[in-house]
Amino acid sequence: MTTPAGTSPTAIRIDQAVVGDALLGKWKKERLESRKVASDPRFQTAPGMPMDEHRERVLEQLNGLVEEGAIQRAFPKAMGGNDNHGGNIAAFQELIFADPSLQIKSGVQWGLFAAAIQHLGTTPHHEKWLPDALSLKLPGAFAMTEIGHGSDVASIGTTATYDAETEEFVIHTPFKGAWKDYLGNAALHGQAAVVFAQLITNNVNHGVHAFFVPIRTPAGDMMPGVGSEDDGFKGGLNGIDNGRLHFTHVRVPRENLLNRYGDVAADGTYTSPIESPGRRFFTMTGTLVQGRVSLDGAAVNAMKGALAIAVRYGNERRQFTGADGREVVLLDYGLHQRRLLPKLAQAYAMGFADLKLLELFDEVFSGKSDTPENREDLETLAAALKPSSTWAALETLQEAREATGGAGFIAKNRLTGWRSDLDIYVTFEGDNNVLLQLVGKRLLTDYSAQFTSGDKAAIAKAAAGQLGDRVSRFGLRQLGQSIADFGRVSRSVESVRSPEAQRALLTDRVETTIAEIALVLRDATKDVAKGDRAAAGAEAFNSQQHKLIEAAKAHAELLQWEAFTEALETFSGDTLTVMTWLRDLFGLGIIENSAAWYLIHGRLSGNRVEAITAYIDRLLGRIRDHAGDLVDAFGLTPELLRAEIATGIEAERQEEAQAYVAAQVAAGTWPVHEKQLWANQKGARSAR
Structure with missing residues (x-):
């Protein structure tokens, strides 16, 4: 462990073991098992490996995961698994310390391809294809995204038209925009694909369904009617053979429809246990939430790795002569603390939030609490947290790279490689801005549901009332008072240091923004002719998209703050003291970064914002002496980090x-x- 500069033997210290256990969460055993795999050189790829060599290396490593029994956790016991959904994702998130290409290719094979067969198929499908998918005898692709449609899955162009005479579906991509693209395992290794297409039978389009489609022979030859193109060298993740697939009247048996949520009889009659087409679509595509949960925790792990490297280096690297005649340790500089320590607090907050997300995921996917309401909550929570953590990971990796100077730019120190590999995280498994729009819509829906007995006018009236008394309802009028009322700057910040005040301020930004959007949407259709209301509403919504995204981001930050606050109940003594400082740094940092909003809306005075900044500076000074312990609590060994400057x-x-x-x-x-x-x-x- 690195001893922080200026730390005396009598200084308070955190209990690293307790903090480490809190970060590992419910599935500590599975995480440590996966870290053991990631520490094995067999699963690590050297920087700068040529793309073709890297691809074959990762395929070999996937076989190694099978041998280690590292991929079966989430699958049915009848298939050699143990129905451990939460543990499976927890273990997957740790593979980022081995090689992100290995992590994501394993996610394609077992988290998307095999999981789609499991969750969208039925027992005959499981028995026929899952054993070979699990053993990697059958490598597969997940063919959803198209060149012309990414996040807008409902509008994909690929069709699956049923032919009752032969009892076959005809899979076809009628134009180039319908080609499936960016698919892992598509360029080289995939022998089958779960293909999402518009199911058409008896001249009726029943929307997007999934089909099992063979694409290559075991020898690597393309199946008749199936075409493939290699996406080639990418900005990162070059151990994965991403590529395009297209289909020209490819016929598959009727039984290849993964029919858990929709089936077609021999005569072409369509049936489904879910009557609503919209709910059926969202239920089927809900399997994507597994990928979003996975990426959320993986991004947090990348943040932990980057901060462990940068903080350890910053505790040792010296630059510019100090008052004692010796050069100063980088982390003793206030600016260096400002660059790294708020991101350390953010990593903790996001880590605790991911644990909550993972628990909800396990409850739903294990069947313990699989209700429509819980599924909707899970999808919304994942859609809020995945954008927040993946963006934060890129920012943290970049800041860590800059904070380590030229040493951080050397590939063997991991930061540049992680930065390149994680770049795609912000747009796959759902573009971040699109996901946040989903969150914003849910917030608007929940807001409107408070007034189901009234019309839009009643909603608007209530919203206006809430805006008018927002300060008094949340006890924030005192927080908005002039600093003169308190006499001294040191006292002025006291009223925002409490968790109740932080929660109120963070909540207020979400609710007020949603209320403002609701008013705009209501006013847009207030005096518009009935036939023109849809267009007017769409135009108004479009004008509010940026504000909706900001509300969703604020909602994610509130969730992370709440998760951190709940985690504080785990600690006591000195550990609780330091962890509370870290939570406060996270919460007050959000408020400081959003100071313009709080000033414009009259929630805080300029003097109060200055007092918050001054207190954050004091927190940074306190936390600085514990930075080494806080990154050591991540439990990232030299075998996991493999960064020379962190040794x-x-x-x-x-x-x-x-x-x-x-x-x-x-x-x-x-x-x-x-x-x-x-x-x-x-x-x-x-x-x-």
């Missing part, structure tokens, strides 16, 4: 330099610096 090598270099200078001075061979000589001469002249 203590910089401290060795500094000690070597210090010893050399000391020896030269003691021997009288250290030359006098020109500045010192000049100062001595100046002093002598002054003494005359």
Whole structure:
């Protein structure tokens, strides 16, 4: 462990074991098992490996995961699994420490392809295809995204038209925009694909359904009517053979329809246990939530890795001479603390939020609490947290890279590789902005549901009332008072330090923004002719998209703050003290970053915002002495980080330099610096 500069033997210390257990969560055992795999050189890929070699290496590693029993956790016991859905995702998230290409390719094979067969298919499908998918005898692709339609899955162009005479579906991509693209396993290794297409039977389109479609022979030859193109070298994740697939009147048996939620009889009659087409679509595509949950925790792990590297390096690297004549440790500089420590608080908050998300995911997917309401909550929560953490991971990796200077730019120190590989996280498994729009719509729906007995006018009236008394309802009028009412700056921040005040401020930004949007949408159709209301409403909604996204982001931050606050109940003593400082740094940092909103809406005065900033600076000074312990609590060993600058090598270099200078001075061979000589001469002249 790195000892922070300025730490005395009597200083308070966190209990790293307790904090580490809290971060590992309910599925600690599975996470540690996966970290053991990630620590094995067999599952690690050297930076700079050529793409073709990297692809084959990752395929080989997937076979290694099968041998290790590392991928079966979530599958039925009858298939060799143990129905451990939460543990499976927890273990998957840790594979980012091995190689993100390995992690994502394993996600394609077992989290998308095999999981689609499991969740969208029925027992005959499970028995026929799952054993080979699990053993990797049958590598597969997940063919949903099209060149012309990414997040808008409902509008994809691929069709599956039923032919009653032959009892077959005809899979067809009628134009290039309908080609499936960016698919892992599509360019080389995939032998089958779960293809999403518009199901058409008896001249009726029943919407998007999933079909099992063979695409290659085991020898690698394309099946008749199936075409493939290689996406080639990418900005990251080059161990994955991403590519395009297209289909020209490819016939598959009727039984290849994954028919859990929709089936077609031999005569072409369509039936479904879910009558509503919209609910049926969202239920089927709900399997995507598994990927979003996976990426949320994986992104947080990347943040932990980056911060462990940057903080350890910052505790050792020295730059510019201090008052004692020795160069100063980077992390002792206030700006360096401002760059890294708020992101450390963010990583903790997002980590605790991911644990909550994972628990809800397990409840739904295990069947313990699989209700429509819980599924909707799960989808909304994942759609809120995945954008927040994946964006934060990129920002943290970039800041860590800059904070480690040229050393951070060297590939062997991991930061640039992680930054490149995680770039795609913000747009796959759902583009972040599209996902946040889904969250915003849910917030609007929940807001409107409070007034189901009234019409839009009643909603608007209630919204206006809430805006008018928002300060008094949330007890925030006192927070908006002038600093003069408190006498001293040191006292002015006291009223926003409490968790109740932080919660109120964070909640207020979400609810007020949603209420403002609701008013705009209501006013847009207020005096519009009935036939023109839809267009007017759409135009108004479009004008409010940016504000809706901001509300969704604020909602995610509130959820993360709540998760961190709940996690504080796990700690006591010195650990609770330090972790509370870290939670406050996260919460007050959000408020500081959103200061313009709080000022414009009269929630805080300018002086109060200045007081918050001053208190954050004090928190940074306190947390600085615990930064080493806080990153050590992540439990990331040298085998997991594999970054030279996080091994203590910089401290060795500094000690070597210090010893050399000391020896030269003691021997009288250290030359006098020109500045010192000049100062001595100046002093002598002054003494005359």
